[in-house]
Amino acid sequence: MTEAIARQKEALSDSEEIVEIWEKEPSVQAFADLINRALDKPKEPEIEIRVSDETALLARLDQGKLRMRQVAERSRDHAADGDTTPKLRH
Numbered sequence: 001m002t003e004a005i006a007r008q009k010e011a012l013s014d015s016e017e018i019v020e021i022w023e024k025e026p027s028v029q030a031f032a033d034l035i036n037r038a039l040d041k042p043k044e045p046e047i048e049i050r051v052s053d054e055t056a057l058l059a060r061l062d063q064g065k066l067r068m069r070q071v072a073e074r075s076r077d078h079a080a081d082g083d084t085t086p087k088l089r090h
Contacts, residue, residue, distance in 0.1 A: 005018070
């Protein structure tokens with residue numbers, strides 16, 4: 001609580017109250033992390049996750065990116081020719 005809010009709360013009558021509205025809910029994980037730091041508890045170890053056959057997955061992702069670039073280039077070419085509807089090749 002800031003000093004300004006504390007002064008405002010002191011100036012309120014018994015029938016008045018301050019309602020705070022937050023844009024999003026507080027993070028439970030962040031609160032737990034802060035409490036653990038305050039109590040000098042160690043952080044939870046990070047778990048490394050490996051994807052089986054990640055080489056094939058990365059190759060598929062690269063192929064998808066290449067196809068997206070090709071579609072974008074064809075769209076630009078068609079737009080330069082005055083045709084605004086891109087033609088997709090399968």
